[in-house]
Amino acid sequence: xxxxxxxxxxxxxxxxxxxxxxxxxxxxxxxxxxxxxxxxxxxxxxxxxxxxxxxxxxxxxxxxxxxxxxxxxxxxxxxxxxxxxxxxxxxxxxxxxxxxxxxxxxxxxxxxxxxxxxxxxxxxxxxxxxxxxxxxxxxxxxxxxxxxxxxxxxxxxxxxxxxxxxxxxxxxxxxxxxxxxxxxxxxxxxxxxxxxxxxxxxxxxxxxxxxxxxxxxxxxxxxxxxxxxxxxxxxxxxxxxxxxxxxxxxxxxxxxxxxxxxxxxxxxxxxxxxxxxxxxxxxxxxxxxxxxxxxxxxxxxxx
Ligand code: MBD
Ligand code: FE
Numbered sequence: 001x002x003x004x005x006x007x008x009x010x011x012x013x014x015x016x017x018x019x020x021x022x023x024x025x026x027x028x029x030x031x032x033x034x035x036x037x038x039x040x041x042x043x044x045x046x047x048x049x050x051x052x053x054x055x056x057x058x059x060x061x062x063x064x065x066x067x068x069x070x071x072x073x074x075x076x077x078x079x080x081x082x083x084x085x086x087x088x089x090x091x092x093x094x095x096x097x098x099x100x101x102x103x104x105x106x107x108x109x110x111x112x113x114x115x116x117x118x119x120x121x122x123x124x125x126x127x128x129x130x131x132x133x134x135x136x137x138x139x140x141x142x143x144x145x146x147x148x149x150x151x152x153x154x155x156x157x158x159x160x161x162x163x164x165x166x167x168x169x170x171x172x173x174x175x176x177x178x179x180x181x182x183x184x185x186x187x188x189x190x191x192x193x194x195x196x197x198x199x200x201x202x203x204x205x206x207x208x209x210x211x212x213x214x215x216x217x218x219x220x221x222x223x224x225x226x227x228x229x230x231x232x233x234x235x236x237x238x239x240x241x242x243x244x245x246x247x248x249x250x251x252x253x254x255x256x257x258x259x260x261x262x263x264x265x266x267x268x269x270x271x272x273x274x275x276x277x278x279x280x281x282x283x284x285x286x287x288x289x290x291x292x293x294x295x296x297x298x299x300x301x302x303x
Contacts, residue, residue, distance in 0.1 A: 123277050156291065174201045
């Protein structure tokens with residue numbers, strides 16, 4: 001089986017190939033799941049170091065979690081065939097490398113909502129499985145790396161990063177990543193060059209930034225893997241609304257992990273990952289030349 005890493009390297013090598021209309025092969029669940037798993041294991045910044053060392057805490061959490069499972073089994077009179085099907089499905093999720101995808105889609109929002117209780121500044125939301133560190137460093141005004149024939153409505157995204165008193169944060173950094181116009185992320189789908197639509201943009205000495213990109217498309221959870229199988233067996237839909245991902249940081253401030261959505265877009269009110277917040281919905285204006293522009297300001301709180 002070709003790994004997605006191979007596919008990404010291949011795509012990067014092929015950048016000199018003649019430009020044609022983007023013809024992206026649908027990423028299989030196994031491709032995107034395996035890359036998301038590999039990426040999670042190698043991204044130490046988000047490792048769980050330190051968790052799991054307090055016996056009383058582990059006892060309380062494990063007891064509560066298992067108790068909730070037992071309660072579901074009892075309340076719903078879960079049968080042996082259902083128990084064995086669930087066991088097989090859980091094995092499939094692991095073997096397909098889909099735990100990061102599944103957990104970020106169905107569980108992360110609850111963890112984020114707890115973390116948000118103690119936060120001020122720009123509202124956060126989930127990180128998701130498709131962040132990659134160490135992307136190209138740019139300074140404002142910046143254009144995200146894109147294919148010569150990148151499809152999608154051009155978007156000029158501007159704003160300012162301030163602190164909670166309204167003072168500019170000089171040299172704030174916006175690490176941004178997004179899906180393309182087909183809803184696919186570089187690094188997690190074949191045929192997209194490494195680093196496409198990803199960048200780390202440094203704002204100016206007043207915290208102002210201007211980033212040129214394209215509007216992403218909604219994201220569909222791969223339907224051919226175990227996560228997709230559960231979604232379809234339950235009669236749910238597999239979509240997230242179109243979004244930009246951002247990590248906004250500056251020395252001395254808590255990094256904001258967030259996403260920005262688009263007013264009027266599909267699935268805004270039914271995000272499978274339940275990660276939309278009303279403060280995070282952009283409403284870009286048409287400039288007239290086929291492109292759009294929008295301003296969004298970020299507020300960082302001190303560490
Ligand atoms: C995504 O693009 C995403 O942002 C999340 C949270 C989960 C799956 C895919
Ligand atoms: Fe995403």
